[in-house]
Amino acid sequence: MAAIGISKRVNWTAAFFGTLLICSLILAGGCRERIQTRPIGWMHLGLLKDLLAEETYMPEKRLLLRRDAGGFYIMSTECTYDLARLVRRPGGDGYIFVSPYNGSEYDYQGKVLKGPAVANLPYYVLRLDSSTYGGPKDTLFVQIGVEKPVDWRLKAELPPENPGATAP
Secondary structure, eight states: OHHHHHHHHHHHHHHHHHHHHHHHHHHTTOSSOOOOOOOOEEEEEEEGGGOOSSEEEETTTTEEEEEETTEEEEEEOBOTTTOOBOEEEEOSSSEEEEOTTTOOEEOTTSOEEESSOOSOOOEEEEEEOSTTTOSSTTEEEEEEEEEEOTTOOBOOOOOOSSTTOOOO
16 A cells, blocks of 8 residues: 555656656757747848948848948847847947847847857848849848858949039
8 A cells, every 4th residue: 555655656756847847948948049030031221322331220120231341241130049129238349239038148240248049140141233122223132031151241332422523
């Protein structure tokens, strides 16, 4: 009789801890690293002449467009853990990007500083095109979902600063 009582207690204990383990894994997001990506597609950014600043932050599009001597490049400002819109805050060498929902932090170049995110912010393809996607000449588009290396640049001929001016 005592053996039956011990057996029931062992089965109940095993079931309890097994359920506890399963619930813990579900709440923790499973055993895999979690990396989310944006849906693939082209997004209109605007006319090149309106995007000539060294940096154009577009929080509503969740993008950061930059220009240097090599050309234009663009980085996502959407958390790679849960696709939350990142907030730009002072920190590091200028500013950092922070997820208001999960606390993930990224540096100025998009490298993960603090998790739960494990993937750096992606850089995307840029294209100057009006014939395929519509719009005036020199319309800038970004291809979301197709990642490029950090050092990739779109080389574009910049419009003249004073289009009607004549040379002295």
